[in-house]
Structures are given as C-alpha cells and as structure tokens.
Amino acid sequence: MNSIEANFDGLVGPSHNYAGLSYGNVASKSNANAVSNPKQAALQGLQKMKALSDMGMTQGVIAPQERPDVYSLRKLGFTGSDQDVLIKASKQAPAIFLACCSASSMWTANAATVSPSADTADSKVHFTPANLTNKFHRAIEPTVTGNILKALFSDDEHFSHHQHLPENDHFGDEGAANHTRFCHNYGDHGVELFVYGKHAFNDTLPAPKKFPARQTLEACEAVARLHKLQEGSAVFAQQNPDVIDQGVFHNDVIAVGNKNVLFYHEQAFLDTSKTKQDIGRAFGAEPFHFIEVPTNLVGLQDAVKSYLFNTQLINLPSGDMVIIAPMECQENKAVYSYLQQLLASNTPITNVHYFDVKQSMQNGGGPACLRLRVVLNDLQLAAVNSNALMNDTLFATLNTWVNKHYRDRLTASDLASKEFLDESRSALDELTQIMQLGSVYPFQQI
Numbered sequence: 001m002n003s004i005e006a007n008f009d010g011l012v013g014p015s016h017n018y019a020g021l022s023y024g025n026v027a028s029k030s031n032a033n034a035v036s037n038p039k040q041a042a043l044q045g046l047q048k049m050k051a052l053s054d055m056g057m058t059q060g061v062i063a064p065q066e067r068p069d070v071y072s073l074r075k076l077g078f079t080g081s082d083q084d085v086l087i088k089a090s091k092q093a094p095a096i097f098l099a100c101c102s103a104s105s106m107w108t109a110n111a112a113t114v115s116p117s118a119d120t121a122d123s124k125v126h127f128t129p130a131n132l133t134n135k136f137h138r139a140i141e142p143t144v145t146g147n148i149l150k151a152l153f154s155d156d157e158h159f160s161h162h163q164h165l166p167e168n169d170h171f172g173d174e175g176a177a178n179h180t181r182f183c184h185n186y187g188d189h190g191v192e193l194f195v196y197g198k199h200a201f202n203d204t205l206p207a208p209k210k211f212p213a214r215q216t217l218e219a220c221e222a223v224a225r226l227h228k229l230q231e232g233s234a235v236f237a238q239q240n241p242d243v244i245d246q247g248v249f250h251n252d253v254i255a256v257g258n259k260n261v262l263f264y265h266e267q268a269f270l271d272t273s274k275t276k277q278d279i280g281r282a283f284g285a286e287p288f289h290f291i292e293v294p295t296n297l298v299g300l301q302d303a304v305k306s307y308l309f310n311t312q313l314i315n316l317p318s319g320d321m322v323i324i325a326p327m328e329c330q331e332n333k334a335v336y337s338y339l340q341q342l343l344a345s346n347t348p349i350t351n352v353h354y355f356d357v358k359q360s361m362q363n364g365g366g367p368a369c370l371r372l373r374v375v376l377n378d379l380q381l382a383a384v385n386s387n388a389l390m391n392d393t394l395f396a397t398l399n400t401w402v403n404k405h406y407r408d409r410l411t412a413s414d415l416a417s418k419e420f421l422d423e424s425r426s427a428l429d430e431l432t433q434i435m436q437l438g439s440v441y442p443f444q445q446i
C-alpha cells in the first residue's frame with residue numbers, strides 16, 4: 001500500500017499579534033508591540049499550503065483556536081460578562097490578558113507529536129498533543145488541539161489519540177518541533193528522533209543557563225512509550241544547551257530531517273558524534289546522509305535570523321527532495337550562498353523554494369513551525385476529514401473567509417473589545433461549518 005507524508009498547516013487565527021510572549025525566542029521578543037496584520041498572515045499561510053498542494057503534496061489545514069480565551073481568564077478570577085472579563089483583565093493584568101489572546105496555535109509543529117502506523121506496535125497512527133507547559137499562552141492550547149485533531153482524524157480503527165502529558169515543567173513537551181522521523185519509504189518502519197533540552201529528574205547534567213529548555217528527556221520517553229514505538233526505533237538526543245541560550249528554542253530552529261537525510265547545524269547537538277552513531281545504528285545498513293552546516297559558513301546568528309533549518313524538507317511525487325524556505329534565507333547573504341553551494345553539491349536535495357511567511361516569522365515561526373507532518377497510507381488518508389484537505393475549492397473558500405472576517409491591522413488595545421470577540425467567534429463558527437469540524441470551540445459548547 002502507498003504511504004505519503006502529509007503536511008497539516010495551522011491556519012492563522014484572527015487575533016494574530018505581536019505580544020513578546022516567548023522568552024528565549026528572539027523574534028518574538030524583538031517584535032513585541034509591533035502592529036500585526038492578521039489578514040496578511042493568514043493569506044501568506046494559505047499561499048504556502050496551496051503551493052505545496054500544487055506541487056502534488058497532500059496538504060491539510062488545522063483550524064485556529066478561539067482567542068481571546070475568556071475561559072482561561074475566568075479561571076484566573078475575572079468575572080462578569082465576556083466583555084467585563086476582557087476589560088477587567090486587560091486593565092488589571094495586561095500581560096496575562098495578552099497571553100490569552102495569542103494566535104500561537106498556528107505553529108502546528110507544536111500541536112502534537114505524531115507517530116506513523118509503520119512505527120507503532122498496534123499499527124495505528126498515534127497523536128499526543130503537546131502540553132507546551134513552558135509558556136502560559138501556549139499551555140492553554142492542548143485541550144482544544146486534541147479536539148481539533150480528533151475532528152480531523154476521527155476513525156479509531158486507524159488513529160489513536162492520547163491525552164497531553166502532565167502539565168508540569170518536568171514533562172515539558174513541545175511536540176513535533178523536537179521530533180523528526182527517518183525512513184526509506186514513508187510506509188516503512190522508521191526511526192524517530194526525539195530531541196530534548198534538559199533532563200528533568202537530574203539537575204547535575206548539562207542544561208541551558210539563560211533561556212529555558214522547553215522539552216525534557218522524560219517527556220520524550222513518555223511520548224515514545226505512549227506511541228508504542230518498537231524496540232530500537234526511537235533515538236533520544238540532547239540539544240546543545242549553548243544554542244538554546246542563543247535563541248534556538250526548539251530543535252526545528254537548528255535541524256530538520258526527512259527520509260534518509262538529517263540537515264543540521266554543526267552546533268545543534270550536545271554530542272554530535274553519538275547522535276549520528278545512534279541514528280546510523282537504528283537506521284541500518286542503507287546509506288544515510290548527514291548534511292552538517294559548519295559554523296564558518298553559516299554562523300549561529302545567521303541560522304537563527306534566516307531560519308535556514310526551519311525549512312520543510314519534502315519529497316515531491318517525482319521523488320525529488322526539496323527545501324521549502326522562508327524568504328529570509330534568500331535575503332541573508334551567507335545563507336543564500338550556502339544554499340547555492342548545497343544545490344551544486346552531491347546530496348539528495350535538488351531545489352529550494354522560497355516563501356513569504358513574514359507575519360509568522362516575526363513571532364519566530366518559519367515554514368516548518370507552521371506544519372505538522374502526518375504519514376498516512378491510502379486507507380488512513382481516505383479516513384481523514386476531507387474538508388480539511390487543500391484543493392482549489394478549499395483555497396478559494398478560505399481566502400474569501402479570511403478576506404471577509406480578518407482585520408489588516410491589529411494592536412493590543414483592539415483585542416479587549418467586544419466587537420473583536422464577536423468578530424472572531426463568528427469567523428470560527430463559519431469555519432467549523434466549512435471544515436465540518438463540529439463544535440470544537442468552547443463558545444459553541446455553552
């Protein structure tokens with residue numbers, strides 16, 4: 001049976017804004033309080049999805065979450081009507097209020113960890129929503145993420161959904177941003193690489209000193225157990241703590257893998273040779289390509305600014321392996337010349353396509369952050385909610401929907417208004433009909 005790797009991108013929500021919420025994420029902090037353009041952000045995301053679909057890729061859409069999140073604010077003691085809650089919170093606790101308004105669920109690489117059925121003991125595709133405990137604005141995502149994933153992958157003959165890990169820093173889990181899979185063909189048994197920032201239960205081991213490690217080894221191991229990964233097929237590697245301290249808040253800011261390729265920066269891992277050995281041993285005899293980018297060609301700051309590694313490494317139906325990169329990689333001299341050199345050298349990567357996802361980039365989210373990879377065989381693909389799969393019609397419908405509901409300018413003060421809340425809810429209500437999701441949002445369940 002044929003298997004493909006689908007990309008499910010997060011549709012940017014109507015509240016997309018720059019609130020500087022992510023300590024350790026340089027772009028988020030440096031764009032704090034900038035005026036955002038949610039309409040442009042959503043349209044940029046849709047363009048990328050459509051382009052991949054036009055390349056013959058299976059492309060899915062994951063709906064955004066309901067924001068402002070009045071329910072979280074109520075849990076924190078703000079009372080009255082929804083309007084009262086928003087006004088009180090924005091005045092009395094503006095930082096908490098903003099955290100409850102983020103459109104951060106757009107970065108679906110952090111929505112969940114997904115293991116294809118070829119890797120799991122029960123031959124089901126396993127999903128564990130990420131608990132995202134390290135940042136409050138993200139820690140309020142996993143329950144609705146789980147609802148949305150169940151609405152897209154509902155058939156329990158094929159799909160197994162787990163509860164997110166315990167909501168505690170010891171089990172900090174950021175999902176697929178710290179997970180990549182290697183295989184020969186997508187339907188073959190693969191090797192899953194889990195990358196962590198620290199050991200939660202042993203504080204004598206190396207850990208970053210300045211910025212937080214958002215993922216723990218113990219969380220990775222728990223996900224591997226839940227997903228019933230077969231013996232020897234999970235590899236665990238520690239991220240270099242020094243690069244976390246320089247703004248590499250997820251492994252997908254410094255490494256990306258696909259099939260038999262790992263494309264990574266020289267400084268990505270704490271112990272590179274062990275990581276390579278472990279992957280090589282688990283992968284077996286077939287050739288594996290470690291494409292290491294040396295610091296003398298691309299410095300760490302250039303890698304973080306351009307998001308060279310937050311690229312999607314995909315196999316087109318023709319079999320060609322190509323990079324989907326943000327425009328920032330074309331604009332950065334060192335990175336662009338490295339990419340030209342890469343294309344001229346003898347690796348499986350044959351081309352680079354550049355996309356404008358600047359609205360997301362300004363919050364530290366590149367092309368790879370915007371997508372969740374899901375390997376599916378023909379039967380599993382047939383069981384996916386087809387209203388979430390990109391095609392000409394869905395593209396046109398979602399463009400019309402964005403143009404109808406989204407603002408092209410949003411500041412923090414707009415977020416507290418009742419008009420904005422009503423606007424967002426009516427947009428999402430219409431979206432659940434377009435995508436036939438049922439009542440996934442709390443405002444639809446009351």
Ligand SMILES: NCCC[C@H](NC(=O)CCC(=O)O)C(=O)O
Pocket residue numbers: 017018019020021022025028029102104107109110135138177249250363364365366369
């Ligand atoms: N995978 C990319 C995630 C980017 C995300 N940025 C943010 O949440 C910034 C939001 C703001 O600052 O408004 C994060 O750091 O988790």
